[in-house]
Amino acid sequence: MQQDLRLPGTMKAWVLDAPGELRLTQKPLPQPGAAEVLVRIGATAVCATDVEIIGHGEPAMIQGGLPFNRNFTPGHEYMGTVVGLGAGVDEFALGERVAVEIHAGCGRCERCREGMYTACLNYGMNYGGHDKGHRANGFTTDGGFAEYAVNHVNTLVRVPSGVSDEAATLIVTAGTAMYGLDVLGGLVAGQAIAVIGPGPIGLMSVGVAKALGACPVILIGTSRDARRLELGRRLGADEVVTAGEEDAVAAVERITRGRGVHYAMECSGAPNALNDAARMVSRGGRICLAAFPHEPVLVDVARLVRNNIYVFGIRGEGRSATRRAAALMAQQRFPAQLIHTHTFALEQVPEAIRYARERIEDAIKVVVKM
Numbered sequence: 001m002q003q004d005l006r007l008p009g010t011m012k013a014w015v016l017d018a019p020g021e022l023r024l025t026q027k028p029l030p031q032p033g034a035a036e037v038l039v040r041i042g043a044t045a046v047c048a049t050d051v052e053i054i055g056h057g058e059p060a061m062i063q064g065g066l067p068f069n070r071n072f073t074p075g076h077e078y079m080g081t082v083v084g085l086g087a088g089v090d091e092f093a094l095g096e097r098v099a100v101e102i103h104a105g106c107g108r109c110e111r112c113r114e115g116m117y118t119a120c121l122n123y124g125m126n127y128g129g130h131d132k133g134h135r136a137n138g139f140t141t142d143g144g145f146a147e148y149a150v151n152h153v154n155t156l157v158r159v160p161s162g163v164s165d166e167a168a169t170l171i172v173t174a175g176t177a178m179y180g181l182d183v184l185g186g187l188v189a190g191q192a193i194a195v196i197g198p199g200p201i202g203l204m205s206v207g208v209a210k211a212l213g214a215c216p217v218i219l220i221g222t223s224r225d226a227r228r229l230e231l232g233r234r235l236g237a238d239e240v241v242t243a244g245e246e247d248a249v250a251a252v253e254r255i256t257r258g259r260g261v262h263y264a265m266e267c268s269g270a271p272n273a274l275n276d277a278a279r280m281v282s283r284g285g286r287i288c289l290a291a292f293p294h295e296p297v298l299v300d301v302a303r304l305v306r307n308n309i310y311v312f313g314i315r316g317e318g319r320s321a322t323r324r325a326a327a328l329m330a331q332q333r334f335p336a337q338l339i340h341t342h343t344f345a346l347e348q349v350p351e352a353i354r355y356a357r358e359r360i361e362d363a364i365k366v367v368v369k370m
Contacts, residue, residue, distance in 0.1 A: 007038075007083060013073045013146035014349050020055050022145075022350050027073070030142070030150040031084075037092055038084030039100065039151055044144035045077040045169035045340075046356040046366040048199065053138070054353060060139045061124035075145035075368075076102045076138030079159060079168040089153055097159040099171040100144075101322050104152035106133040117154075118179075118318035145349050147370060157322050160330030166367045167337040170204065171329060173365075174336055175322030176314070177205040180265055180288040181212065182321055183312045189213025192261040194252050194280050195237075196220045197268025198228035200339055200365050201290050203235055205265045207334030208325060210236025214263075218255055220248045227362050231338050252280040265290060271297045274311070278303050286310045342366045 013027040032038045052058065053074050057066035060074070067074070079099040082092050092098065105117025112120050122132035124140045135152060137143045157175075159168045180201075181187045193214045195205045198221040209217050216238035221229045229240040241251040252261060260282035266273045269291035277287045278300060287309060304311060317325075329336055341364045344352040349368055356366045 007148075011147040012346060013142070014075075014346075016054060016067055016072050016074055017069055019057065019068060022054065022074075022353070024347065024349075027071075027142075027146065029148055032086035032089075032150045034087040035089060035153050036086040036150050037082050037089055037153060037156065038086075039078075039080040039098065039149050040083045041078050041080040041144055041147060041149055041370050042097070043079055043165040043169050043370065044075045044368045045166075045173070046075075046352050046368070047077050047173075048356070050074055050076065050138065051353060051357045062140065063127045064124065073142040073144075073146050074138050075143035076136075077169050077172050078137075078144030078149070079165060079171070080149070080370075082156075083148075091153045092156060097165075097168070098151075098156040099159055099168050099322065099326065100137065100149070100151050101155040101157065101172060101175065102136055102138065102316050103318070104135040104155050108133065115319050118314075118316040145346070145368065147346070157326050160326060163329060164337065165369065166340045166343065167329070169367055170200075170336045170339065170365065171326045172317055172322055173200050174204045174208055174325035174329060175317035176201055176290065177208045177265070178325045178328075179316070179318050179321035180205065180290050180312075180314050181208060181263075182319060183288055183314050187212050187214055187263060190215055191263065192216055192218070192256055192259075193263040193265065194218045194220060194261045194277070195232075195265045195267060196248075196273055196277060197266070197270070197291060198225045198232050199267055199291075202265065202267035203228065203232055203339050203364070204325075204336065205267060205290075206232050206237050207235040207336060208328065209265075211328045211333035216255060218252060218261065220251075228364060231364070234338055235334050249276055249279045260285060262286070263288070267291050269293050271295070275300050275303075278307070278309055281309055283307045284309070286312065289313045339365045340367055343369050346370055 105112035105120035106122040109121035125132035219232040219237040264277035
């Protein structure tokens with residue numbers, strides 16, 4: 001292995017013990033294998049899914065079960081510098097700054113061969129004597145709340161020059177938005193989109209959709225989201241709607257003069273959001289679900305069928321969408337850095353998690369800087 005000779009033998013890392021219990025400890029420095037690199041982590045963003053994993057376990061799967069008390073390090077939205085190269089790696093060089101996609105599929109199942117590695121059929125089957133080759137950092141293998149991590153070359157995206165470490169953690173978030181728009185069938189310039197929920201993915205969906213030429217871009221939130229809705233305007237939203245002050249479906253009908261939108265990106269996870277989205281899109285329209293309620297919900301399936309409405313669920317940033325999102329950020333097509341609101345040190349990970357979970361000081365994207 002070619003590596004930076006200054007590397008230590010151990011590293012600081014947070015591990016998850018019982019639900020909600022994080023502990024800072026020392027772990028051996030991981031070693032990259034064939035087609036892998038070692039990354040010195042520069043910054044890790046806190047995602048809502050991290051909060052779910054730390055508190056409830058799913059969708060993480062470690063050694064075939066929930067991640068608790070398994071010496072598992074969470075965190076999946078990170079960037080860093082390449083400091084070690086595994087056997088056969090010539091795609092990247094020591095010293096390059098990279099953002100890291102979450103998923104490296106097994107490469108052998110039907111879904112991976114179709115390019116749908118975020119839906120790998122061997123998800124989590126990468127432990128002990130039953131290693132199918134799948135990796136999902138912070139989900140099925142160690143993640144980014146640590147000083148170093150090993151990553152497959154397929155997951156690496158070069159960070160554009162001029163993009164800060166904190167903003168680079170948002171490349172994957174923007175990639176998730178890009179993937180959602182891809183799954184919707186390819187957003188066409190001039191077509192209308194409604195984005196429901198101004199969280200990080202929703203806000204990035206606004207920026208990406210506008211950069212791709214969508215018009216109008218309509219962002220929908222609640223009165224609690226006043227600051228986020230204003231950020232949405234700065235990211236490119238043509239219209240913002242405050243649900244509660246105005247019926248969101250009626251607002252979309254007003255803005256589109258009764259035609260409805262071509263696409264809806266549902267990023268709120270609200271129980272009735274899918275039904276609302278189905279009333280916002282035109283006949284033959286498309287809905288992408290990037291969030292989900294915690295409990296089963298009633299859905300007006302008859303409306304979906306009668307109006308030939310397509311519904312897609314997405315997970316993560318598949319089909320190399322992150323690379324396209326990074327290109328848009330390199331061209332400064334939207335100011336992704338606007339949603340970074342708070343920074344903490346590695347020793348403060350539990351506090352960073354608390355800020356993100358409780359939206360303290362209206363936190364949007366909280367970043368842990370190494």
